[in-house]
Amino acid sequence: MTNPSPETQKPKPEDLPLERFPHLKLVFDTPKGRGVFATAPIPRNTLLEICPVLIFGLSENTTHIEHTSLYHYTYNWPLPTSSKPQTTQAVVLGLGSMFNHSTQHQNVGWTRDLQREVVVYRTLREVQEGEELCISYGGRLTFVDVEDGGEGVEEVEEVLGRIEVGEGD
């Protein structure tokens, strides 16, 4: 395991209590692969999970990650710099990596906490029992969206960054 690069070294944040909404399940055979579903009604603006992220260095990303399955799971992650803004990729641990994309019906929003290196997911509206919980990955997808029958397949080098629009709530 490599040490974090100097660009990712920051002052140590305070401890962060973790939370996960309990009434969720992982379904294995959806048209989008695995997906997260509600097993009870969920009110709007409910915190679903606080997920730690694993941030990749810029070169690690292009040399390794983009050539692996992780490529389909990474989020854009801004690096703190004193000069030109730079963005690398990060993998979200926990349930965060299991949320599928929906262009029209996303019901979950997410925010990055750059200091604590977590992504926080909250419902954007009331969710019914049995509904899939979906975020928006943005407009440039690396796969055929089962909801639109194949529109919007992006060039391979356009990373999932993907999980960019739909941020915030």
Ligand SMILES: C[S@@+](CC[C@H](N)C(=O)[O-])C[C@H]1O[C@@H](n2cnc3c(N)ncnc32)[C@H](O)[C@@H]1O
């Ligand atoms: C971050 S993962 C989500 C979890 C994934 N379904 C799994 O089983 O590991 C992203 C992948 O899920 C699939 N996916 C997510 N949203 C989709 C959609 N709207 N249509 C088709 N596939 C989707 C694609 O294979 C995509 O590369």
